[in-house]
Amino acid sequence: MANLMTMTEPVTTAGGAARAGTQAIGRFWRAIRSNRKAAVGTVLLAFFTLLAIWPSLIAKDPPQADLYKSALGPSTAHLFGTTQYGQDLFSQFVNGTRETLIIAVVSGVLSTFLSVFMGLAAGYLGGVFDLVLNYITDVLLVIPTLPLLIIIVAFLPGSGVPVLIAVLTVTGYSYGARQLRAQTLSLRGRDFLEAARVRGERAMYIVFVELIPTMTSLIVATFLGTAVFNVIAAAGLQFLGIGDPDSLSWGTMLYWAQNNEALQTDQYMWAIVPGVGIALLGAAFALLNYAFDEIGNPALRPVRGSRRSVFRTRRLRVERAS
Numbered sequence: 001m002a003n004l005m006t007m008t009e010p011v012t013t014a015g016g017a018a019r020a021g022t023q024a025i026g027r028f029w030r031a032i033r034s035n036r037k038a039a040v041g042t043v044l045l046a047f048f049t050l051l052a053i054w055p056s057l058i059a060k061d062p063p064q065a066d067l068y069k070s071a072l073g074p075s076t077a078h079l080f081g082t083t084q085y086g087q088d089l090f091s092q093f094v095n096g097t098r099e100t101l102i103i104a105v106v107s108g109v110l111s112t113f114l115s116v117f118m119g120l121a122a123g124y125l126g127g128v129f130d131l132v133l134n135y136i137t138d139v140l141l142v143i144p145t146l147p148l149l150i151i152i153v154a155f156l157p158g159s160g161v162p163v164l165i166a167v168l169t170v171t172g173y174s175y176g177a178r179q180l181r182a183q184t185l186s187l188r189g190r191d192f193l194e195a196a197r198v199r200g201e202r203a204m205y206i207v208f209v210e211l212i213p214t215m216t217s218l219i220v221a222t223f224l225g226t227a228v229f230n231v232i233a234a235a236g237l238q239f240l241g242i243g244d245p246d247s248l249s250w251g252t253m254l255y256w257a258q259n260n261e262a263l264q265t266d267q268y269m270w271a272i273v274p275g276v277g278i279a280l281l282g283a284a285f286a287l288l289n290y291a292f293d294e295i296g297n298p299a300l301r302p303v304r305g306s307r308r309s310v311f312r313t314r315r316l317r318v319e320r321a322s
Contacts, residue, residue, distance in 0.1 A: 037290045038287060039289040052098040053098075061091040063092045063094075065087065066086040079242050084270075107230045110169040114169060116212070118177065122184075123182070147170055174224050183215055235251035238255055253274040257271040
């Protein structure tokens with residue numbers, strides 16, 4: 001992902017912070033409309049959100065009930081077929097969206113909050129705070145994340161969704177914290193922060209009203225990047241059987257498909273459907289990053305106008321030069 005540097009003007013009042021937030025939202029929607037990849041990401045994320053909110057309206061069958069013949073192929077009655085246990089795969093896919101999305105979003109939000117706290121505290125306070133917090137972040141950065149996740153989740157009792165979210169939160173914040181610390185260090189000596197200190201503003205006011213609004217794009221991009229990682233990491237852990245295999249998510253669907261040798265017994269849809277869902281949800285978060293890259297980095301903004309107008313401009317320049 002591209003390094004993001006926000007171009008937002010300094011905010012000096014609470015009203016200015018509100019205006020800056022409104023302007024940032026407006027730039028975000030303009031970026032989505034002008035960037036096809038961001039628009040596709042928004043549509044995909046909205047689609048999966050609808051599946052997660054209203055699964056019973058879309059899939060009528062109980063997802064874990066053994067109601068049908070085993071290993072049926074796709075048909076009008078069963079869009080994706082059935083499992084070895086006679087469970088409807090379409091119903092499992094729709095109902096599994098909720099847990100998968102909850103893990104990605106909740107752990108992404110908590111990781112981003114931790115990244116903001118650790119990064120801003122280390123960069124703004126400096127001194128001993130910077131030394132200690134930066135040391136913790138550096139340790140987590142150099143440890144391979146996936147083996148660490150496997151060890152932690154495997155040895156924690158009752159490794160259900162809350163434990164999985166907690167582990168992903170703690171292990172996934174370090175990269176964003178490092179970026180936010182660097183951004184905070186670059187802003188710490190700016191004139192608008194010095195002016196706030198001279199006015200006698202408290203540190204909390206400076207951080208929340210002056211500093212954080214100038215880093216909105218980077219914070220949101222940190223969340224999106226963390227969510228992409230968490231989608232894949234959670235599914236990978238559940239596929240390995242780490243966690244609660246009786247819960248319903250795309251990762252546990254892959255776990256049971258592998259346990260029942262779905263690919264070897266020609267039950268391809270059992271493995272393909274959750275795999276495609278994981279890929280599309282990860283792509284949705286990744287594609288949305290293009291919108292925030294466009295907000296934070298003007299060099300990435302698409303050139304307006306058609307090719308015809310570009311060629312016409314070049315031709316006029318050549319004619320004038322001749």
